[in-house]
Amino acid sequence: MPLIEIKNLTKTYVEGDTETTVLNGVSFEVEKGEFVAIMGPSGSGKSTLLHMIGLLDEPTSGEYKFDGKKGSSFDELAVSKLRNGKFGFIFQSFNLLPKTTVLENVKLPLLYSDVPRSEWDKKALAAIELVGLSHRINHESNELSGGEKQRVAIARALVNDPEIIFADEPTGNLDSKTGKIIMDFIQKLNDEEGHTVMLITHETVTAEHAKRIIRIKDGEIVSDEPVKNRRKATDEYEK
Amino acid sequence: MTFKEYLQTSVSALKRNRSRSVLTILGIVIGILSIILVMSLGKGAQELILSQFSGFGTKSVIVVPGRQFEGPSLKGVDSLKDRDLDSLRNKGNVPHGETVIPMVFGSDVASFESETFKVSVYGASVDLPKVFDIQAEEGSFYTDEDVKGSASVVLIGSKVNEELFPNGNSLGKRIKVKNRSFKVIGILPSKGASSLINFDDGVVMPYTTAQNYITGTKYFDRLLVDVDIEENLDQTVEDVTRTIRDNHNITDPEKDDFQIVNQADLLDTFGTVTTALTYFLVAVAAISLLVGGIGIMNIMLVSVTERTREIGLRKAVGATTRNILMQFLVESVVLTLVGGIVGIICGAVLSFIVYLIIHAMLPALGWKFIFPIGGAFLGIGVSSAIGLIFGVYPARQAAKKSPIEALRYE
Numbered sequence A: 001m002p003l004i005e006i007k008n009l010t011k012t013y014v015e016g017d018t019e020t021t022v023l024n025g026v027s028f029e030v031e032k033g034e035f036v037a038i039m040g041p042s043g044s045g046k047s048t049l050l051h052m053i054g055l056l057d058e059p060t061s062g063e064y065k066f067d068g069k070k071g072s073s074f075d076e077l078a079v080s081k082l083r084n085g086k087f088g089f090i091f092q093s094f095n096l097l098p099k100t101t102v103l104e105n106v107k108l109p110l111l112y113s114d115v116p117r118s119e120w121d122k123k124a125l126a127a128i129e130l131v132g133l134s135h136r137i138n139h140e141s142n143e144l145s146g147g148e149k150q151r152v153a154i155a156r157a158l159v160n161d162p163e164i165i166f167a168d169e170p171t172g173n174l175d176s177k178t179g180k181i182i183m184d185f186i187q188k189l190n191d192e193e194g195h196t197v198m199l200i201t202h203e204t205v206t207a208e209h210a211k212r213i214i215r216i217k218d219g220e221i222v223s224d225e226p227v228k229n230r231r232k233a234t235d236e237y238e239k
Numbered sequence B: 001m002t003f004k005e006y007l008q009t010s011v012s013a014l015k016r017n018r019s020r021s022v023l024t025i026l027g028i029v030i031g032i033l034s035i036i037l038v039m040s041l042g043k044g045a046q047e048l049i050l051s052q053f054s055g056f057g058t059k060s061v062i063v064v065p066g067r068q069f070e071g072p073s074l075k076g077v078d079s080l081k082d083r084d085l086d087s088l089r090n091k092g093n094v095p096h097g098e099t100v101i102p103m104v105f106g107s108d109v110a111s112f113e114s115e116t117f118k119v120s121v122y123g124a125s126v127d128l129p130k131v132f133d134i135q136a137e138e139g140s141f142y143t144d145e146d147v148k149g150s151a152s153v154v155l156i157g158s159k160v161n162e163e164l165f166p167n168g169n170s171l172g173k174r175i176k177v178k179n180r181s182f183k184v185i186g187i188l189p190s191k192g193a194s195s196l197i198n199f200d201d202g203v204v205m206p207y208t209t210a211q212n213y214i215t216g217t218k219y220f221d222r223l224l225v226d227v228d229i230e231e232n233l234d235q236t237v238e239d240v241t242r243t244i245r246d247n248h249n250i251t252d253p254e255k256d257d258f259q260i261v262n263q264a265d266l267l268d269t270f271g272t273v274t275t276a277l278t279y280f281l282v283a284v285a286a287i288s289l290l291v292g293g294i295g296i297m298n299i300m301l302v303s304v305t306e307r308t309r310e311i312g313l314r315k316a317v318g319a320t321t322r323n324i325l326m327q328f329l330v331e332s333v334v335l336t337l338v339g340g341i342v343g344i345i346c347g348a349v350l351s352f353i354v355y356l357i358i359h360a361m362l363p364a365l366g367w368k369f370i371f372p373i374g375g376a377f378l379g380i381g382v383s384s385a386i387g388l389i390f391g392v393y394p395a396r397q398a399a400k401k402s403p404i405e406a407l408r409y410e
């Protein structure tokens, strides 16, 4: 059974008498352990698609199943639980809490989880160590570089050990070297930790770190194929 | 999430915006501060009035000559005569009257050698010290013999003593009042203004002496009837009224040529007036609290808009609508509660400063500092209620945000 199953998904925004169809009948499946890159020009509906898969947004029509269960069958509490425990979001613009330490930022999802308080520090520190920021735990978010911020965001996405990681242009705001470090993390999460990853990018180079690329244009899928020569971030930035 | 976690989240959010948080609670601080100040001063004033009466007894019935409602020139000011005094002293007429004190009021210039001073003259019977709780500090009071014989003796108030005898040694000297010489037989202690009658500026002499040599009249300005126990006050008012009406052949109460002033009633009236005044001022302060509450709502709404991204993020990592609602509600209650506590402290400090100023300027007043504990509880209750009431709307606005809308917000 695929982890994610979408069929004929559409999203239409109505503003006054103008209707904007952002997604127009999108269908695909994602298996557990896959690493999917979504590519497409700006405004093609990539973020909208990812938000719907991550249960941050609702489709106008079509079917969405997560782990075999219909998205429309989840109530508010179930949705919150999935966002909290199964999904980890990494945003293009980091979205860290301002004037808040690295540790507190990473702990944020734990606040809304069932994890006992006594384990919060341990879990958060482990996630921070994974992204190599142990020396920065008490720094406030605004004292960090862009790459460090994104690593904090990754640690935050990982802290509840999610089933699937959604990354919306995680390297978009970073220089190419830092971008590669981040891509290395994400690749390792997929290869070594077995997390399913869905990543948005509009750079082919970045997309080629994934195992499969879905291209969309004007709300429709134009191609969906595996990556032939997969890039390894480790080899690239260590050169 | 536990309440403690909400509290921690809220406090750290408020700390992140320290200066705005401080400005926000200012309205609440001022409102609660005013309530505490007004209540403290109101209670102080009430205490003051009570203490003025207490030198005088709440067991006294005062008979004042003259008709009610007859304009500025009171008619019948000569209505209380010796006969009334005698009848009131008769236990058959007023069974619960312990003592009856006739009083005569005058004022004139007193002099000793080259010193002069304008004094109030109080003529009274020997029972005066008992009812007014005033004893001669030096020397002694006059006797019944002095009263019978219209003896030319006086007790002088502390201020009179200072003014006429700058070098002291007043006891036994003779002062002149209205061209007559009076022997100083006693000096009264300084009582300040803490009694309705200001003995400090006055001289006290037998009422017969005052009638004969100062006022030249045959009537009394007051008759004070002291009741044995307070419970018999109302009965005594009735007895006194009936006795004097009989004496004056009055059948129609409308035609009374005297009035009865009842101490307890007066006290009640004063109490009611000061309480009403206090509550009125508290109500005024409450308006500033309302304004403070609207200020809180306003700032919380701004805060919700500003933190749209934060709210979106929290929802994206698993916060429920309820989590967000509670967080913002706790934030506004924490804000107002802190404002309330700061207001109580500032109010107490300010009341104490006012007390110090009054005490320094008018030490004789005997003003007391009173911390209104009820007001403090009221302040805490009201400020948290304001936080709740005015926090609900912004908190709902926050909770309503969809994560997507919030994360897209720039």
Ligand SMILES: Nc1ncnc2c1ncn2[C@@H]1O[C@H](COP(=O)(O)OP(=O)(O)OP(=O)(O)O)[C@@H](O)[C@H]1O
Pocket (backbone or CB within 6 Å): A013, A015, A020, A022, A040, A041, A042, A043, A044, A045, A046, A047, A048, A049, A202
């Ligand atoms: N709330 C909304 N109301 C109306 N239109 C919207 C709304 N949200 C998004 N859109 C539109 O949907 C379209 C797709 O947006 P989306 O963010 O998914 O694009 P994208 O592919 O992620 O683009 P980018 O690469 O620039 O991030 C855009 O044209 C955008 O203007």
Ligand SMILES: [Mg+2]
Pocket (backbone or CB within 6 Å): A046, A047, A048, A168
């Ligand atoms: Mg996008």
